[in-house]
Structures are given as C-alpha cells and as structure tokens.
Amino acid sequence: MSEAEAPPLRILIVDDHTVVRAGLRALLEGEPGFDVVGETGDGTDAVRLVTRLRPDVVLMDLRLTDPGPPRTGVTGLDPVDAIDGIEATRRILGARADTRVVVLTSYGSQANVLRAVEAGARGYVLKAGPPDELFRAVRAAAAGGMALAPEAAARVVGRAVEPGPVLSGREIEVVRLLARGHSNRAIASALFLAESTVKTHLVRIYRKLGTENRAATVSEAVRLGLIELT
Template sequence: MSATHTIRLVLADDHAVVLEGLSMVLSRFDDFEIVGTANGGADAVALVADTEPDVLLIDLSMPEVDGVEAIRRILADRPRVRVLALTAFLEHQLVTAAIEAGALGYLLKSASGEEIAAAVRIVAAGGSTLTPAALPMLAGPGDQVGDDLTPRERDVLSRLAAGLSNKHIATELGLRPGTVRIHVSNILAKLHVENRTAAAVLARDHGLVADDLSGR
C-alpha cells in the first residue's frame, strides 16, 4: 500500500458519543476517509455491503447482532475487508471470539488517536495488532505452564513447535494468516517467552505438544 493511498473506513458502535468521538479523531488524518458509521451490528453488515470499505472498526459489545456475529457475516461475503475490533474492557472469551471470526486485531477504546490510527494502517496493510494492555490480561497467572492456553492456541502451538510457518498453520487449521499471527502473539505472552523458538522448546519440555506432531 502506497503512502498516498486513502484508507476507507466504516465505524460501528452502538454508543453515539463514542461513534462521534471516533469520527472526529480519525477525520483528522489525511490518509483516512470515513465512508459511513453504523450504530449496531446489523447496520454495520448492511453499510459494509453498500460502501465496501478497506477497514471496519467495530465495537464488540452491541445488542442484538453483536460485533463478533457482525464480523462473521461481513467476512463471509467480503473477505477482503480488514476488521479492527474495539472494546471498552478486555474480556478474553469475547476477544478470542472476534479473532476467530476474522478480526485482525483489537484495541481498547481508551487508546489515543495516534494509536488507533497506527492500528488502522497496520490492519489495512494486512497486518495484525494487539493492544499492549491485552498481553498481561490474557496471560493469566496459571499454576502450570500453558494451562491457560485455549484449545485453538494449543492447535497453533503444536504446529509452531513442528516448525510450520504462519501461512502453513493457517492452511492446516483453515484460519486466516492474520488470525494465526494473533494466536502466536497470545501464546508467546501466556508462555512468557520472547520468540517462536523459545515457545517451541518450552512446549516440548512441558509436554504441551504431542511427540508425533512436534517431531514431524
């Protein structure tokens, strides 16, 4: 994506004040164009169908059609749309569900305008991004190494330990590469390691992956 490319945005939130604030903040950036705002999940689905934006910023907690369901519906029809989920507070199950649905990242609504803008640009380019505050909150203390990994994270970890790239992991598990990148970030945080190699060693040392898979 070139530096002069304008990123077309749709914003979705059921709180009018939040929606207005996001619009004001993001309108200040020359490389953004807000093509529409929606006050709920169903409206977001319809609006994205009409406007076909580059990026959708969507609240996860909304009545009736929530953000997760809206993401599923939108990406089922328009997989090229990049989704950045927003949340007022971190709830592991909800955020994980959004990632599984296809969101490339999420931020707290308390993030600064510059942080939101940077995240939008990353997602628009096909990358993934996590709010820094998520890492310690998602990595619960746990009494044993890896006991707070979700089943999907264990699936990703087993393939990571086998030496597969994110692209190959995505193919095997039927996920988006961006989704795999987020799972890997969560795994590193929960295992308290800095890189994939350390995660693989730790996983094998603590029996978190099956020998037949890790050794293939």
C-alpha cells in the same frame, strides 16, 4: 504509487453510542490518510453498509446493545435481528472477505479477544488506549496484518497455560512480528532473512500450531502462551 499518493483508507464506524461515534469520526478524519465513509450503531445495519459502501476497514464495538431511535423505511428489522460485534464481524467477512475488521471496545477480557480474532478480526484495540494505537491497528489491518493492543494481549497471556507446541526461537520471533501486523517482507527485513525463508518458517509454524492463516496463528500462539505482546 507512493504512500503519499495512495487513496485514503475508507473506514466504517460501528458503535451503539452516538457520542462515541462522533468522537471517533473527528479523531480519524484528523489523521492523514483516513476517510470515514459511514457510521452506524447497529450490527445488522453494519453488514448492509459494508456491502454498499465497500470500506477498507470497519471499526467494530463488541457490545451493540443500544437500539437507538426507531428506523423508518427499513423492513424486516425487529429485536430478533439485533446482533453483537462478534456476529456482525462474521457476517461482514462472509459478505465481503476483503474488508478488514478492527475491534474497538472497552472490554479486553481473554474470552473477548479470542472470540474476536477467531471471528476474523484483524485488530483489537481498547477505547482507553492512545489514538496512535488505533491508527496503527487500522493501517496494519488494511495492509493485511494484525495488531492487538498490549492491554488486550496481556489479559490473554497473563494466565497459566498448558504446554503447547514447541516453536524454535526464530519461529517465535516470526510470530511476534506477525502479531504486530508485519508483512512477510517486513519480517524478512527485521530478522535479516530472505523473504522465501520467512515463508518457510510460516509453513512450519502453521503445521505445528494446526492453523491455516495469519490471524488464526496469532490467536493460537497467544492462547498457548507462546508469545507475549507488550
């Protein structure tokens, strides 16, 4: 199936501000290939909606603090049920592992970025960023890749770090492309390598960094200052 014939990406918006959700819906529905299938301002509700709507990508705000209007017809929900975007991300991926989560937030602190990636988020985009950055992150996540906004990444790597595991120059190049959401095939094409060679590099990188998957590898490389995403 060609890209033009591919079904649109199903997106769920999770943000506790109604106006923000309305703006995001209008923005995403104006972009070819996107279909907003639902929205909510509540983390617990987001987990339920993921199970029911089966979105490809969830756009997740980190701070879900506005309780909004009372929810009628829903039992078992009281203040202790309120969860933030990090916990919602964990629960969503626990309930439906093939759903991708992209964090969209106003906060790009080091701690927030790392917590989001460690929870399983496939992207981290700041609300103040350009729309194209959001679109790229959604598409990269849906394809199994990962994308960090330059501003968010800069806040993570813009600090003194302890010396980390030594990666070769080629391995650093592979990790940089990994962080931009490239597939193994795309990395091979960009670096003029065989796809099998890329897989070999990834095995070595995982071993050196003590990681087991692409998201954790990018998180650890950023934490150690081995890559700078700009």
